[in-house]
Amino acid sequence: xxxxxxxxxxxxxxxxxxxxxxxxxxxxxxxxxxxxxxxxxxxxxxxxxxxxxxxxxxxxxxxxxxxxxxxxxxxxxxxxxxxxxxxxxxxxxxxxxxxxxxxxxxxxxxxxxxxxxxxxxxxxxxxxxxxxxxxxxxxxxxxxxxxxxxxxxxxxxxxxxxxxxxxxxxxxxxxxxxxxxxxxxxxxxxxxxxxxxxxxxxxxxxxxxxxxxxxxxxxxxxxxxxxxxxxxxxxxxxxxxxxxxxxxxxxxxxxxxxxxxxxxxxxxxxxxxxxxxxxxxxxxxxxxxxxxxxxxxxxxxxxxxxxxxxxxxxxxxxxxxxxxxxx
Numbered sequence: 001x002x003x004x005x006x007x008x009x010x011x012x013x014x015x016x017x018x019x020x021x022x023x024x025x026x027x028x029x030x031x032x033x034x035x036x037x038x039x040x041x042x043x044x045x046x047x048x049x050x051x052x053x054x055x056x057x058x059x060x061x062x063x064x065x066x067x068x069x070x071x072x073x074x075x076x077x078x079x080x081x082x083x084x085x086x087x088x089x090x091x092x093x094x095x096x097x098x099x100x101x102x103x104x105x106x107x108x109x110x111x112x113x114x115x116x117x118x119x120x121x122x123x124x125x126x127x128x129x130x131x132x133x134x135x136x137x138x139x140x141x142x143x144x145x146x147x148x149x150x151x152x153x154x155x156x157x158x159x160x161x162x163x164x165x166x167x168x169x170x171x172x173x174x175x176x177x178x179x180x181x182x183x184x185x186x187x188x189x190x191x192x193x194x195x196x197x198x199x200x201x202x203x204x205x206x207x208x209x210x211x212x213x214x215x216x217x218x219x220x221x222x223x224x225x226x227x228x229x230x231x232x233x234x235x236x237x238x239x240x241x242x243x244x245x246x247x248x249x250x251x252x253x254x255x256x257x258x259x260x261x262x263x264x265x266x267x268x269x270x271x272x273x274x275x276x277x278x279x280x281x282x283x284x285x286x287x288x289x290x291x292x293x294x295x296x297x298x299x300x301x302x303x304x305x306x307x308x309x310x311x312x313x314x315x316x317x318x319x320x321x322x323x324x325x326x327x
Contacts, residue, residue, distance in 0.1 A: 023080075030082070050083035108208075109132045110244040112317070126311065136169075155174060157174070157175065161194050191228075205240065209233070230262040273293050
């Protein structure tokens with residue numbers, strides 16, 4: 001029995017080392033995102049590399065590793081520090097100046113409503129209860145396409161990224177736009193699934209861009225989309241511009257950090273996970289909480305952040321994000 005327990009302890013320690021090693025490999029590969037878009041894919045999963053480092057150390061201790069070889073805790077420490085270093089800039093990033101007590105307030109909902117959304121009626125009911133001014137939707141087609149039609153009475157002004165559809169990025173508003181256009185709504189990976197609308201209120205003109213990026217794999221197209229969108233932002237009054245979308249990119253990545261600088265806008269979403277909200281595998285595996293912050297809202301310096309909140313599960317694979325701004 002003693003031999004069996006020793007073998008079990010050794011196996012447990014080895015499992016701990018394996019977990020820590022996987023964490024350090026992933027975290028160090030992610031650091032390569034500073035020079036390689038391909039390696040930057042690993043950076044999106046920084047919380048997992050951190051978790052593997054911590055879990056590996058815990059499992060090693062359970063296996064009686066306190067007085068044995070110290071290789072595992074060293075490897076685990078490197079994984080934790082490397083992954084934590086990727087996340088720290090976002091976790092410590094300034095949220096911007098406090099909003100004024102009075103001024104024009106704008107409430108915006110960012111939501112990839114998913115072409116296969118299972119509860120479009122629930123989405124409509126929740127959106128109506130929020131009483132927002134601007135809605136930015138992605139994947140507003142198929143079963144979820146009825147959401148925009150059902151909201152037409154409350155949000156009669158609807159701008160799509162291309163006419164005619166199937167381009168599925170939409171901006172819905174209570175305000176009549178003074179200008180609107182699609183921004184290259186082709187389904188090509190490098191083209192922008194994006195729409196632009198400009199509005200005039202008592203506080204002045206402002207523009208809203210809604211966008212849906214491709215996935216980070218294969219590397220390259222997502223970065224091209226950033227350059228295309230940055231060029232559009234450069235043509236607008238930066239102080240009043242708002243950009244909202246499903247960027248399929250996390251704030252731990254070097255790609256999103258570079259995008260933040262290229263846009264010249266303050267990203268108001270702050271390490272706020274928005275995916276997944278629904279099972280995303282053929283085995284219908286569902287996570288109890290979201291773990292990837294990929295829905296983001298940017299705004300120029302005219303706008304101050306009042307609040308940023310994540311909405312509930314509504315049948316989409318994304319959670320909605322509700323941002324309130326004031327100028």
